[in-house]
Amino acid sequence: MDAATLVDYAKSLDCVHCGLCLQSCPTYRLTGRESSSPRGRVHLMRSVAEGEAPADADFAEEMEFCLLCRGCESVCPSGVQFGRMMETTRGALSEAVERPLVEQLSRSFGFATVLPSRAWLSFLAGLGRFAQQLGLPQLAGQLLGERGAALASMPTIPPANERALLPEHSPAEGPVTGEVAVLEGCVMPELFGRVNRATVRCLTAAGREVHCSRGATCCGSLHAHNGELDLARRLTRETVEAHEALEARVGTELPLVVNSAGCAAHLVAADHLFEHDADFAPRARAFARKVVDFSASLDGPALERLAARLSGGPARRVAWDDPCHLCHGQGVRDEPRRLIDLLPSVERVPLEDSEACCGSAGIYSVLRPDTAAQVFAPKREAFERSGADCLVTANPGCQLQWDAGLRRAGVTAPVLHIAELVAERLPDAPRSDGA
Amino acid sequence: MHHACAAELRAILGADGLVEDRSRRTAYECDGLAFERRLPDLVLLPRDTPEAAACMRVLRRHGVPVVPRGAGTGLTGGATPVAGGVVIGTARMRRVLELNVTDRFARVESGLVNADLTRACAPHGLFYAPDPSSQRACTIGGNVANNAGGPHCFRYGNTTRHVLGLVVVTHDGEVLDLSEPDLDPLGYDLVGLLVGSEGMFGLVTEVTLRLTPSPQRVETLLAIFPSLDAACDAVSDVIAQRLEPSALEILDKLTIEAVEASVFAAGYPASAEAVLLIEVEGSDVEVEVNANEIEAILAGRGALELRRAQTEAERARLWAARKGAYGAMGRVAPDLYVTDVVVPRTKLRDLVHRTTEICRERGLKIANVFHAGDGNLHPNISYDRRDADELARVLDAGTRIMEVCIAAGGTLSGEHGIGLEKQQQMRLYFSPEDLAAMELPRHVFDPEGRMNPGKTLPIRACMETRTKPLDEVTR
Numbered sequence: 001m002d003a004a005t006l007v008d009y010a011k012s013l014d015c016v017h018c019g020l021c022l023q024s025c026p027t028y029r030l031t032g033r034e035s036s037s038p039r040g041r042v043h044l045m046r047s048v049a050e051g052e053a054p055a056d057a058d059f060a061e062e063m064e065f066c067l068l069c070r071g072c073e074s075v076c077p078s079g080v081q082f083g084r085m086m087e088t089t090r091g092a093l094s095e096a097v098e099r100p101l102v103e104q105l106s107r108s109f110g111f112a113t114v115l116p117s118r119a120w121l122s123f124l125a126g127l128g129r130f131a132q133q134l135g136l137p138q139l140a141g142q143l144l145g146e147r148g149a150a151l152a153s154m155p156t157i158p159p160a161n162e163r164a165l166l167p168e169h170s171p172a173e174g175p176v177t178g179e180v181a182v183l184e185g186c187v188m189p190e191l192f193g194r195v196n197r198a199t200v201r202c203l204t205a206a207g208r209e210v211h212c213s214r215g216a217t218c219c220g221s222l223h224a225h226n227g228e229l230d231l232a233r234r235l236t237r238e239t240v241e242a243h244e245a246l247e248a249r250v251g252t253e254l255p256l257v258v259n260s261a262g263c264a265a266h267l268v269a270a271d272h273l274f275e276h277d278a279d280f281a282p283r284a285r286a287f288a289r290k291v292v293d294f295s296a297s298l299d300g301p302a303l304e305r306l307a308a309r310l311s312g313g314p315a316r317r318v319a320w321d322d323p324c325h326l327c328h329g330q331g332v333r334d335e336p337r338r339l340i341d342l343l344p345s346v347e348r349v350p351l352e353d354s355e356a357c358c359g360s361a362g363i364y365s366v367l368r369p370d371t372a373a374q375v376f377a378p379k380r381e382a383f384e385r386s387g388a389d390c391l392v393t394a395n396p397g398c399q400l401q402w403d404a405g406l407r408r409a410g411v412t413a414p415v416l417h418i419a420e421l422v423a424e425r426l427p428d429a430p431r432s433d434g435a
Numbered sequence: 436m437h438h439a440c441a442a443e444l445r446a447i448l449g450a451d452g453l454v455e456d457r458s459r460r461t462a463y464e465c466d467g468l469a470f471e472r473r474l475p476d477l478v479l480l481p482r483d484t485p486e487a488a489a490c491m492r493v494l495r496r497h498g499v500p501v502v503p504r505g506a507g508t509g510l511t512g513g514a515t516p517v518a519g520g521v522v523i524g525t526a527r528m529r530r531v532l533e534l535n536v537t538d539r540f541a542r543v544e545s546g547l548v549n550a551d552l553t554r555a556c557a558p559h560g561l562f563y564a565p566d567p568s569s570q571r572a573c574t575i576g577g578n579v580a581n582n583a584g585g586p587h588c589f590r591y592g593n594t595t596r597h598v599l600g601l602v603v604v605t606h607d608g609e610v611l612d613l614s615e616p617d618l619d620p621l622g623y624d625l626v627g628l629l630v631g632s633e634g635m636f637g638l639v640t641e642v643t644l645r646l647t648p649s650p651q652r653v654e655t656l657l658a659i660f661p662s663l664d665a666a667c668d669a670v671s672d673v674i675a676q677r678l679e680p681s682a683l684e685i686l687d688k689l690t691i692e693a694v695e696a697s698v699f700a701a702g703y704p705a706s707a708e709a710v711l712l713i714e715v716e717g718s719d720v721e722v723e724v725n726a727n728e729i730e731a732i733l734a735g736r737g738a739l740e741l742r743r744a745q746t747e748a749e750r751a752r753l754w755a756a757r758k759g760a761y762g763a764m765g766r767v768a769p770d771l772y773v774t775d776v777v778v779p780r781t782k783l784r785d786l787v788h789r790t791t792e793i794c795r796e797r798g799l800k801i802a803n804v805f806h807a808g809d810g811n812l813h814p815n816i817s818y819d820r821r822d823a824d825e826l827a828r829v830l831d832a833g834t835r836i837m838e839v840c841i842a843a844g845g846t847l848s849g850e851h852g853i854g855l856e857k858q859q860q861m862r863l864y865f866s867p868e869d870l871a872a873m874e875l876p877r878h879v880f881d882p883e884g885r886m887n888p889g890k891t892l893p894i895r896a897c898m899e900t901r902t903k904p905l906d907e908v909t910r
């Protein structure tokens with residue numbers, strides 16, 4: 001492997017080795033091994049770049065073991081850009097590492113074929129739904145033992161009517177407080193159509209005219225995370241272009257409201273992918289500035305309007321779990337809490353270590369289910385200690401991870417997206433947990 | 436590493452308790468003193484005292500050197516395996532074994548992170564007083580080994596004042612239990628001897644610590660000064676007036692700039708030449724009287740602005756910024772050399788001047804952030820370890836600073852220990868007789884010279900394990 005392209009050497013020099021990041025790292029806390037800590041990983045990268053350590057399989061394994069939760073960035077006084085360094089390294093590794101053929105094929109099928117295509121996504125969702133109705137995953141679980149366990153714990157795919165796409169335009173309820181676009185996402189409509197609809201419901205209730213572009217499917221965030229940088233670039237570019245086209249059609253600039261923290265964290269930094277593309281970089285930069293998280297998009301008059309429309313809804317004691325890519329990735333911490341605290345019949349209780357990763361980490365929980373479950377364990381314990389009867393978060397991966405993790409432990413508390421929690425307090429809303 | 440030895444250790448710890456491969460071991464080649472590196476042959480991560488003791492017995496049989504390691508936040512190379520051998524890390528030993536709220540002590544494993552102890556006892560109205568700026572990461576074991584201090588140690592004293600008992604695994608794997616929480620032990624006070632022994636007397640596995648009741652009220656004052664001199668003088672005055680704040684910290688302009696550019700920005704004014712951060716605690720009356728008197732002194736010394744933290748959150752932010760100062764200096768250069776010297780508090784101003792001059796003369800960039808109340812200076816010198824010439828100048832400045840401080844009646848180290856960094860400079864302070872005497876207890880605890888060899892005491896030719904003194908390692 002070529003050490004020069006494997007590591008962003010200049011960025012690795014930002015680390016002064018103070019160690020303040022150690023405890024924020026889930027993989028260090030799990031193993032107690034410093035090579036699995038942020039400082040350790042940066043040190044390994046630097047050593048590789050300086051030719052003092054080999055770029056071997058052990059090195060690659062430590063890099064892939066990282067959850068890329070970016071918890072380390074939030075505590076690093078030196079401003080080490082860990083996430084970006086890791087994306088570079090994974091990018092180079094994914095080109096260099098020889099993976100087993102099956103893994104190679106399934107990776108490329110997933111990343112290059114399925115995620116970018118609405119047709120494939122909905123076809124597979126339909127197929128999955130069919131299989132689940134027949135009870136095939138449970139059967140596979142029994143037949144295949146450990147390997148099949150992942151299948152059995154797959155998220156339940158909702159029926160076709162819940163998987164319908166968002167309308168291209170949803171009018172504001174009452175006087176208009178602003179015009180926005182929403183990102184529909186790739187897996188969101190297939191697994192979390194209800195969250196997308198709740199998002200639009202809240203926005204329109206807050207007086208937003210809501211537009212939705214059909215021009216792009218996946219934003220490329222999962223790809224960038226997993227070292228598929230070329231594909232990530234292509235998909236991010238398509239997302240930017242689709243947004244520009246939408247703005248041209250509507251005839252005005254539009255903030256892009258994103259309800260998935262992982263996608264938003266990727267898109268607010270979209271310009272970094274195009275550092276070496278002088279033509280496109282300014283467009284990506286202009287786009288990145290418009291990307292805004294759902295809860296952060298609701299402020300001022302819009303928030304007041306929304307608050308005035310809220311009433312009733314099921315009484316809940318909720319614990320808010322900060323998605324990593326919301327708090328660490330976007331620095332959004334107060335806005336979701338502010339929103340929750342506005343809600344009638346909702347009491348928010350503190351959740352210990354709410355900024356620690358739940359182990360979902362994009363597709364990490366699929367690639368490394370055992371580690372993901374170990375990372376999740378303290379989260380579940382904290383939830384049980386909190387006394388809450390409902391867990392609220394704002395990222396599809398986290399929602400799945402929490403849902404599966406709580407169910408495995410026999411905890412029945414619902415897991416909601418913050419938009420769902422809000423929307424169930426709007427007139428004529430159904431309960432979010434279907435109860 | 437000897438094959439048979441590794442196999443025996445694997446049988447004790449399981450595969451995930453060893454770090455064997457070349458790549459991963461790299462993470463253990465240094466602590467915060469990153470220009471001095473050496474790869475350990477093996478890293479062990481025991482889970483409790485019996486596992487650690489079993490490992491030590493194996494290592495003794497094979498004659499392998501042992502270096503204890505907590506979180507590797509030390510700044511003097513204490514946890515760097517300069518003589519090779521095995522690093523024993525305590526990162527998987529971090530349980531609170533007993534929290535006795537009534538008798539106000541905690542028994543913990545040595546790998547527990549300092550801040551986690553305070554977090555565990557906070558609900559009971561107690562806290563663990565020593566609060567090194569690295570407290571979010573450093574371990575109790577590392578604190579004990581270095582007799583760590585921190586901003587609030589001005590009032591409460593360094594680690595040694597808070598250790599009631601220890602469990603130590605000695606070089607041959609014997610478990611020495613000194614954990615009776617007894618204020619006046621029979622016989623020698625071995626606990627006192629072990630605190631500050633920098634990993635040379637054995638591996639500390641459990642520690643019994645005194646917990647302190649949280650004060651009724653805490654007031655955090657911030658004074659902004661037009662010069663570093665004025666801030667130093669204000670501190671000397673506060674001390675001379677016999678006022679008792681719990682912490683007195685100075686941050687200079689460069690430090691403030693770095694911190695304010697970081698995630699820990701707390702609203703320190705970037706225009707200030709120096710900021711004095713003071714904490715006063717106690718009963719309502721005590722705090723009010725103390726704070727008022729201190730504020731009068733600060734104003735008298737020309738403070739441009741006086742503030743009090745209005746909320747608990749603001750107070751926490753001010754401290755987080757202070758404690759992130761070291762890391763924030765990473766914005767200035769890739770490496771930071773933190774000198775740790777103590778000077779008489781009446782001479783603060785002069786010595787801060789002298790240290791600054793020493794660095795300027797050598798073309799070095801210096802920032803000052805220090806425990807002013809204790810007279811504990813930390814001239815922070817930014818550098819790039821890849822530049823051999825600059826590194827040589829840094830080390831030279833470091834030595835010169837120590838000489839000047841000792842000449843003024845100060846000492847070599849306030850809290851970071853000696854480790855590799857100040858080994859040779861021990862001679863500046865101690866006579867050959869003193870040093871020979873210090874070797875005696877070391878010999879008692881470690882007759883074979885296998886415990887953290889090559890550290891702290893300057894090595895004489897005959898028992899040399901490390902061949903080069905620091906200033907020759909400027910590669």
Ligand SMILES: Cc1cc2nc3c(=O)[nH]c(=O)nc-3n(C[C@H](O)[C@H](O)[C@H](O)COP(=O)(O)OP(=O)(O)OC[C@H]3O[C@@H](n4cnc5c(N)ncnc54)[C@H](O)[C@@H]3O)c2cc1C
Nearest residue numbers: 505506507508509513568574576577580583584634639850
């Ligand atoms: C940002 C920053 C701020 C700091 N601020 C302060 C401060 O305010 N005050 C202060 O005093 N120090 C400070 N330090 C220095 C350092 O954090 C302390 O010396 C701390 O006590 C080291 O703890 P550690 O767990 O990281 O130990 P390590 O660095 O791993 O080890 C330090 C020494 O202790 C020995 N050791 C570790 N564990 C054991 C054990 N279980 N048994 C026997 N020996 C052991 C090691 O062999 C080594 O000699 C700071 C460091 C940094 C990076």
Ligand code: SF4
Nearest residue numbers: 015016018019021076
């Ligand atoms: S906190 Fe930042 S500077 Fe400090 S060790 Fe971690 S990555 Fe390096």
Ligand code: SF4
Nearest residue numbers: 025066067069070072
């Ligand atoms: S991104 Fe998360 S898992 Fe990776 S090093 Fe940082 S804190 Fe650890």
